[in-house]
Amino acid sequence: MARKLMKGNEAIGEAAIKAGCHLFFGYPITPQNELPEYMSKRLPEIGGTFVQAESEVAAINMVYGAAGTGSRVMTSSSSPGISLKQEGISYIAGSELPCVIVNIVRGGPGLGGIQPAQSDYFQSTKGGGHGDYKLIVLAPSTVQEMVDLVQEAFDLADKYRNPVMILGDGMLGQMMEPVEFKEREIKKVDHSSWATVGMGDREKPNIVNSLYLDPQELEDHNHKLQRKYDEITANEIRYETYNCENAEIILIAYGTTARIVQDVIPMAKEKGIKLGLIKPITLWPFPYDVFNDYVDSTKAFLSVEMSMGQMVEDVKLAVNGKKPVHFYGRSGGMIPTPEGILENVIEVLGGLE
Amino acid sequence: MKHEVIIAGFGGQGVMLMGQLLAYSSMLEDKNVSWLPSYGPEMRGGTANCMVIVSDRQVASPLITAPSALVAMNLPSLTKFADSVKDGGVVLYNSSLIDEEYQRDGITSIGLPFNDLAVELGNARVANIVALGSLLSATDICDKDSVIDSIKSVLPERHHHLLPLNEKALEKGLSLVN
Amino acid sequence: MQEAAHGRAPAVATGIKRAIPESIVFTYQGDGDLASIGTAEIIHAAARNENMTVIFVNNAIYGMTGGQMAPTTLPNQRTTTSPRGRDVSSAGNPLKMAEMLATIDGPAYIERTTVHNIKGISRTKKAIQKAFQNQVDKKGFSLVEILSTCPTNWGMTPVESLSWLEDNMMEYFPLGVYKDIEEEK
Numbered sequence A: 001m002a003r004k005l006m007k008g009n010e011a012i013g014e015a016a017i018k019a020g021c022h023l024f025f026g027y028p029i030t031p032q033n034e035l036p037e038y039m040s041k042r043l044p045e046i047g048g049t050f051v052q053a054e055s056e057v058a059a060i061n062m063v064y065g066a067a068g069t070g071s072r073v074m075t076s077s078s079s080p081g082i083s084l085k086q087e088g089i090s091y092i093a094g095s096e097l098p099c100v101i102v103n104i105v106r107g108g109p110g111l112g113g114i115q116p117a118q119s120d121y122f123q124s125t126k127g128g129g130h131g132d133y134k135l136i137v138l139a140p141s142t143v144q145e146m147v148d149l150v151q152e153a154f155d156l157a158d159k160y161r162n163p164v165m166i167l168g169d170g171m172l173g174q175m176m177e178p179v180e181f182k183e184r185e186i187k188k189v190d191h192s193s194w195a196t197v198g199m200g201d202r203e204k205p206n207i208v209n210s211l212y213l214d215p216q217e218l219e220d221h222n223h224k225l226q227r228k229y230d231e232i233t234a235n236e237i238r239y240e241t242y243n244c245e246n247a248e249i250i251l252i253a254y255g256t257t258a259r260i261v262q263d264v265i266p267m268a269k270e271k272g273i274k275l276g277l278i279k280p281i282t283l284w285p286f287p288y289d290v291f292n293d294y295v296d297s298t299k300a301f302l303s304v305e306m307s308m309g310q311m312v313e314d315v316k317l318a319v320n321g322k323k324p325v326h327f328y329g330r331s332g333g334m335i336p337t338p339e340g341i342l343e344n345v346i347e348v349l350g351g352l353e
Numbered sequence B: 001m002k003h004e005v006i007i008a009g010f011g012g013q014g015v016m017l018m019g020q021l022l023a024y025s026s027m028l029e030d031k032n033v034s035w036l037p038s039y040g041p042e043m044r045g046g047t048a049n050c051m052v053i054v055s056d057r058q059v060a061s062p063l064i065t066a067p068s069a070l071v072a073m074n075l076p077s078l079t080k081f082a083d084s085v086k087d088g089g090v091v092l093y094n095s096s097l098i099d100e101e102y103q104r105d106g107i108t109s110i111g112l113p114f115n116d117l118a119v120e121l122g123n124a125r126v127a128n129i130v131a132l133g134s135l136l137s138a139t140d141i142c143d144k145d146s147v148i149d150s151i152k153s154v155l156p157e158r159h160h161h162l163l164p165l166n167e168k169a170l171e172k173g174l175s176l177v178n
Numbered sequence C: 001m002q003e004a005a006h007g008r009a010p011a012v013a014t015g016i017k018r019a020i021p022e023s024i025v026f027t028y029q030g031d032g033d034l035a036s037i038g039t040a041e042i043i044h045a046a047a048r049n050e051n052m053t054v055i056f057v058n059n060a061i062y063g064m065t066g067g068q069m070a071p072t073t074l075p076n077q078r079t080t081t082s083p084r085g086r087d088v089s090s091a092g093n094p095l096k097m098a099e100m101l102a103t104i105d106g107p108a109y110i111e112r113t114t115v116h117n118i119k120g121i122s123r124t125k126k127a128i129q130k131a132f133q134n135q136v137d138k139k140g141f142s143l144v145e146i147l148s149t150c151p152t153n154w155g156m157t158p159v160e161s162l163s164w165l166e167d168n169m170m171e172y173f174p175l176g177v178y179k180d181i182e183e184e185k
Ligand SMILES: Cc1ncc(C[n+]2csc(CCOP(=O)(O)OP(=O)(O)O)c2C)c(N)n1
Pocket: A027, A028, A029, A030, A056, A080, A081, A084, A111, C005, C006, C029, C030, C031, C032, C033, C034, C057, C059, C061, C062, C063, C064, C065, C070
């Protein structure tokens, strides 16, 4: 199929539609506006439904309701709006509902700014809402990867009855790249055993709920969720590695930042420095184990982020004290430059000798 | 082969479209491309810019710190980006709106009256297409025919009567630099 | 000045006013802000009759974010999220905030004005003055809804937008005083 030049935000919309998502509930916020705008145009054309909610709080609860019927549903926002959605996300996770939530991250905290950032790593991967729950968090770094991951996100959500978050940033949402929508079959999943689709022939009504007043019941529910999270961790970890064999320093970066790091590798090589890159694609579950493959051969790890240092905590857990773990980040919408990263690498190396 | 182009100007000068056409045309020639816009309030009235990378290898960072070519449609854009153009690079600036001369060792810098030329062609709004033509002749990023194909796909059907004008504007631009 | 999260200004203003009752507190809110995400906050500030002043700018669109449908977007009005025009059967009906808030027992004064012509501007000035004087006189919650234009996001010239406001918005959002406790006495 021919490649199309598409803006990241719009490509997400088209990918979702091609994955069988016919319901979208959104609310305007920069830098993700093109996604709800695209859905408002496209969904009616295919018999789907777009609703601009009165707030992010309402939008995520519309998602809760629609997901509770077993329908493929998506919402999107950017950081401050995602913060508002956290209550609903906790309910969705607690009620084990499948849905896809897109976060096109901008700088924070508070109202912050509108330029790209990665400072929502914590609120995405560690549970931004209350309670013990996990989202599957997918971090694309190109528009094509975003398209592929959005489509997979719906399958993962259905398979595990779990919310999936696509964690992008303002740059990925705004940029255009060629994309190809690969023909893929929409995996129809039978949700009738739990979804609120009418009584049918059932004896008992299906109830979508996250309330367990009996502590033992709630603990059992948490254990059940945990078993599911263990299964996801066993099956769904994704990452890519570049040049990690015998790298002096291994950089860890995801999303846009991983692309910038890819430009640093040849620059470092010219200076005689061998750099590797681990690019996590699932931020939760985080690819802790891959670090074991390289921890003996490398001198140090450097986490590069558009934040004040969030993923670096997972890197430290992964490295487990066996080698030094460093951090380099820009924040507030400032984007690390290849030159800035290289300078930091040299500093780290100097400190080692 | 890797071209890293910054196109900048006022919001409303069509710099975003110019970049999209460049990316689109190069994609039609099976190259790897990325188009990264500035966004936000600055777009209204202030300066807008986009960064286009065209490469025969996969595009890693879409962000350009040292462009191989700059098209500056107004003075703030020239001031902001011209000094970052790398050795051997090209600066094309809109002398209809920029009175100053910009010259620097190691680069090719040419002032061209894009607005005036567009007016001569009968429509001030094709200044961006004239500029795109001049960029193509200065850099050989992609073929004229690909640009015409992409204008056809980008321009809504109801504006297709403007195609001949756009083609003329492109040719005008192509004739400016040799 | 304190900057509030989108829609929450009436709650923030309540906090300020309750902390320093003698301070003069006003909020400045758009229609997306006051009539969409912040509907709960404005209704409850009015219901509590918080002694504050609300300047509510209704331009029938989300301006800051680039022209999406607002709760006050008119039926059939095109925006970036109602590209075929607002279809009230799925996108709902515009909210008339001045009328709605006037049904609440709390507020002292609610008026809708316009700034698309000289007469409207001078009326708006008076209304704003009154809304602040009420606060000084401890009369309670006062709100002025001001119809205004957004040429950029309406896709019009400034001059065209003035007549669009007059021809379309004023019919749906009639000007006038919707509540005034002084007159009720
Ligand atoms: C929680 C949250 N959601 C969304 C936004 C994005 N946002 C900024 S201003 C705005 C509304 C703009 O419309 P309006 O209130 O009508 O004011 P106008 O810009 O038209 O004056 C929105 C949705 C935000 N800042 N915070």
